[in-house]
Amino acid sequence: MLLRALIFPDHLLPLLPWSVAQSLLCRLALQSPADLLPAFVGAAHAPRSDDAHPVTKWKGACFFENRAWLEFRNGTGRGLGGGVVHVEVRG
Numbered sequence: 001m002l003l004r005a006l007i008f009p010d011h012l013l014p015l016l017p018w019s020v021a022q023s024l025l026c027r028l029a030l031q032s033p034a035d036l037l038p039a040f041v042g043a044a045h046a047p048r049s050d051d052a053h054p055v056t057k058w059k060g061a062c063f064f065e066n067r068a069w070l071e072f073r074n075g076t077g078r079g080l081g082g083g084v085v086h087v088e089v090r091g
Helices: 009-015 018-027
Strands: 042-045 055-060 067-073 082-088
Touching: 009 018
Parallel strands: none
Antiparallel strands: 042 055, 055 067, 067 082
């Protein structure tokens, strides 16, 4: 069984003295552009069945001044449909 770590070394960088954190930061390579984006921390809930426009909304730390929602698209009424993720950024 493969277990994932809940805390990674780079999560502790803000708690370390700057000289130690800087040397560790230089050794941590970015794997992809997604490493520059904040991680999602928040909650999501599915729409109720009686909603006219089924939309899932969520709040999270990375969406503090922004909004994001998922609009479900299942025109066939059977099985899996699809969805559109909307992100509204306030500048």
